[in-house]
Amino acid sequence: MNKAIEHYLLRLADTALTQSQRIAEWCGHGPFLEEDIALTNVALDLLGHAKLLYEQAAEVSEQDVSADDLAFLRDVDAFKNPILTELPRGDFAFTTLKQYFVDQFNVLLYQALMDSQYQPLSDIATKALKEVRYHLTRSRDWCLRLSLSTDEAKQKMQAALDDLYFYTPELFETDDQLNQLMAESIIPDMSALHNQWQQQVDELLNKCQLKTPTSGWLATGGLRGEHSEHLGYMLADMQFLQRAYPGCEW
Amino acid sequence: MTKTTTPLSESQVKAWLGDVKDPEIPVISIADLGVLYDVTVDNNEVLVTILPTYSGCPAMDTMQEDIVEHLKQQGVDQVRVVVKNTPAWTTDRITKQGRRQLQAYGIAPPLEKSGQPISCPQCGSTNTTCISQFGSTACKALYRCEDCLEPFDYFKCHV
Incomplete structure (x- = not known):
């Protein structure tokens, strides 16, 4: 059981860390100062969630590892995040829509995880939910603002939707270990969660007057450690310090 | 000794x-x-x-x-x-004295009830607008008073 829990904690932690890293890349590049600050603050919250999840994963691991080891000393094929969160940050429309997809997922997931039979996960969810709700308010607002403004902004949002849409089902992907955790009410039913998510997303995209693409390549593989080429470059950047100066502390 | x-x-x-x-x-x-x-x-x-x-x-x-x-x-x-x-x-843990100290420092304290307007810590006006949902730290948002025109930090309600 601990193996499955560790596997899932890493899935969530890697998702939070990669998403955090991508939006932190906006630091100094935001479209204007307030948004630069907002993006990096969201990144900071997500990094906090990753830390709590890695600490718990280290706690249940049979190996003698720390949260930092898990974040900075694992290679691409050990990461379990969906490909969505490792995609390069793209333009502001792409970042905004991707953030909205992730925020909507986080809110529904952490709401459900508050009822987890595994107390540490329920505690983390209670803490994280307060923050991701705020993120969702912000990213929803931005989706509406961009989609309903100039033709150029609308085109960019539509292009972002076309590019991103088929990466989203992977957020809800399961495997044998996750199915086992679902059976024991440690994690929620992912297909039910997907339906709730889809409903919320359809509603917003409709308000945004964006057109959902009907066909595309369906992303898969993150849970098995099969990633896009982008993750390797991200880790090279993010893990550089610990690789070059092992054990270095701030 | x-x-x-x-x-x-x-x-x-x-x-x-x-x-x-x-x-x-x-x-x-x-x-x-x-x-x-x-x-x-x-x-x-x-x-x-x-x-x-x-x-x-x-x-x-x-x-x-x-x-x-x-x-x-x-x-x-x-x-x-x-x-x-x-x-x-949660922000409910901030004491009455803490709320007064924030206010005096120029940070609008978190709302106690949702739906209330956010008052400008400088002039007290409730005619205020959110400029950014995040301010100088994760716990604050940035507002502007439409009467005295001063920008100010609002300590976000976190419950």
């Missing part, structure tokens, strides 16, 4: 910790912010439990160091600080 042999009391330690301020908002103490959760004394060893505000709050390390340093100055050498996430911190 030898060191005092009077056993340390929890209330004494709490009183000392009343002087430890939030490193990013140096007018409010960690007690008034609701971050200080518990103090226990066992055989002159002090255990301080704190609740982090936001999961990624970068001020937590400094707060821990400040607590240890502050108690050391009072002659307490054996101090352990534990960071606990349960119960999750």
Whole structure:
């Protein structure tokens, strides 16, 4: 059981860390100062969630590892995040829509995880939910603002939707270990969660007057450690310090 | 003279910790912010439990160091600080005095009831607009007063 829990904690932690890293890349590049600050603050919250999840994963691991080891000393094929969160940050429309997809997922997931039979996960969810709700308010607002403004902004949002849409089902992907955790009410039913998510997303995209693409390549593989080429470059950047100066502390 | 042999009391330690301020908002103490959760004394060893505000709050390390340093100055050498996430911190934990201190410093305190307008800490006007959902730190948003035209920080409601 601990193996499955560790596997899932890493899935969530890697998702939070990669998403955090991508939006932190906006630091100094935001479209204007307030948004630069907002993006990096969201990144900071997500990094906090990753830390709590890695600490718990280290706690249940049979190996003698720390949260930092898990974040900075694992290679691409050990990461379990969906490909969505490792995609390069793209333009502001792409970042905004991707953030909205992730925020909507986080809110529904952490709401459900508050009822987890595994107390540490329920505690983390209670803490994280307060923050991701705020993120969702912000990213929803931005989706509406961009989609309903100039033709150029609308085109960019539509292009972002076309590019991103088929990466989203992977957020809800399961495997044998996750199915086992679902059976024991440690994690929620992912297909039910997907339906709730889809409903919320359809509603917003409709308000945004964006057109959902009907066909595309369906992303898969993150849970098995099969990633896009982008993750390797991200880790090279993010893990550089610990690789070059092992054990270095701030 | 030898060191005092009077056993340390929890209330004494709490009183000392009343002087430890939030490193990013140096007018409010960690007690008034609701971050200080518990103090226990066992055989002159002090255990301080704190609740982090936001999961990624970068001020937590400094707060821990400040607590240890502050108690050391009072002659307490054996101090352990534990960071606990349960119960999750909320802005309801900020005391009345803490709210007044934020206001006086120019930060609008978190709303006690949702739906209320946010008042300008400078002139008191409720004619205010949100400029950015995030301000200078994760716990604040940026507002502007439409009457006195001053921008100000709003301590976000976090419940």
